Amino acid sequence: MDLVREIFGEDEAETIQKIPISSTGAEDRLIWQGTKDGVFTMKSAYYLQNELNALMFHQSCLIIKKKTIWTRCWSFKIPNALKTFMWRACLESLPTRLNLAKKRICESPKCLVCLSEDETMIHILWNCPFAIDVWRQGPSGLHKSSIRPRKFSDLVEALISTCDQETMELFAIITRSIWGRRNQFIFENSFAHPFALAQIVKNSLQEFKAARQKPQASSRGMVEGIGIWNPPPPSVIKIYWDA
Template sequence: MGKAKSVGGLGFREFESFNTALLAKQAWRIIQKPLSLASQVLKVKYFPTTEFMKAKDRWLPIPTSYKVQSVSQILPRDANVASVINHTMKEWKKELVKEIFGEAEADTIIKIPISSTGVEDKLIWVGTKDGVFTVKSAYHLQKELNALRFVQPSSAITNKIEWTNCWNFQIPNAVKTFLWRACLESLSTRFNLVKKQICESSKCPICLSEAETMIHILWNCPSAMDVWSRGPAGLQKSSIRPGNFGDLLEALISTCDQDTIELFAFATRNIWHRRNLFIFENSFIHPCEVMQTAKKSLKEFKAAQPKFITSSQGMIEEDWLWKPPPPEAQGALYAVDLAIELGCSSIILEGDSLSIVKCLQQPVVRWDRVGMILNDTKSKLSGLISCDVLFVKRAANVYAHQLAKAALSIPEDVVALVVSPESLHSVTFDDV
């Protein structure tokens, strides 16, 4: 029950890990606000002669040691990170980095952005998208660390079960819960009732030929096949015969589009409802009506929903792994630098990344992996007489998009104000 819903649990908090997360919150406050009264009191009592946290060599964003593994004979042993930074150009000394570190480490180091405005270093929490510490993210991290420590085979870090994506489907919560319970084989099938000694026979009450498991009653039973033959082509022609319902859902997720999967969810629940009506009321719904009801229910549900983008709320996964800032953010900074270099005092900055544009338009300070780039861009924009940051759909500026894609293959920074690549001539005329 203490596991997250994304890995088949109920999402209840485990007290020991939750208490550890609460302690981590106090530690984070001490780090972020060392001059606060609470921080000063704790310092006098617990660490009066030293700082709360001293980072030693842990600066490389490569788990799990976060330390440099390459042995350097060029720099002295007491050298620091500043030794490989060009403070005048505000960039890495790339040739020196490649000479000192291994290929993988050098590649990672060069991708770490350096502030062009000289802001001070700041500790950020990598467990959340905005870099702000939350007890929830710390709790999930602690659970993952515990799973690694005790080598649990079902750890969500290494093998996340794909059928748990059902929690992200745009379907009613009741249907999500049904899929989840079906994947866990926790519904009251005859097979499960026999195991609990509630029922004598495990035979399917409809076909009377095989044991009634979830995969049988919802997929393999002839009565279920009649329903799927009335569905979309992806379900009609499917030859998948998995061992359990969870494997079936995984296979369909990998081969069918989202609309088909959502219809499948409604239809399976209707098949289960039909099975219950047959047992308790001796009533059997026609396969066409089962599928039509599923399509109608899905259509009505989607029509009643506001337009929004869903996001995963499950276990921490790749968020804990450092990634370089997105190219859209770096592109905005490069564009502003170029405008200032050309002597422009009033500019209009357009971009097709709505999230980046909104961040540049708003005064909110972010401290995630893209925050420093955005803060540098805002700082430089504030020095101009006037500037407008506008969102433009990608389809409205195909040339810029194709030019950005072409630039990815160029190893060094190149600025061309007149010359247009021949491969983009047709795109130029389309935009005009």
């Protein structure tokens, strides 16, 4: 847990600690993914290398484009922790239900919020009806977007090519807030109202930028400025919901 806290921070470390261990109780073991039985063979390694070479050849034309896009993304005036979250979301490395089901940590990959589709990154952060409710409170360029990508990384690339930096910074914060809202629903049985969540996002971005302009800003001010991806306590969420 000390290593988990060091890498992810206190909030995410607590969430990770709540993830149940595999129900099968099977011990970890080394396997070779190039064969169905998990046993390494030279023949399978040869075919796998050919597939990788072909994949690199077809993707080489996209390298310059992707590098330009991510250079712009990392220049956003948002906390590094939020940039890291965006990067992990684009790599599909966050513990969605689909990822947990693949690792046999949970039985069903279904989204626990809408119960209608598998919980992939693009679903929970963009396509889920409860995520759409939040996006409708954001910039018109986002909630009116007709983009229907297959992966979250495709969505980020498409938006970066059409939206200005301020809109993309807001997009990043809203995305992290939707993920935090999802975690609170699963682990704390709390669910923030879309309007209240959108308002907190807007205020937090303004406070963070104001804090950056004050070299002598107190540590408390900095914490308040980044409060949006450290979701408000359940009591606050319930007040917003009742309102």
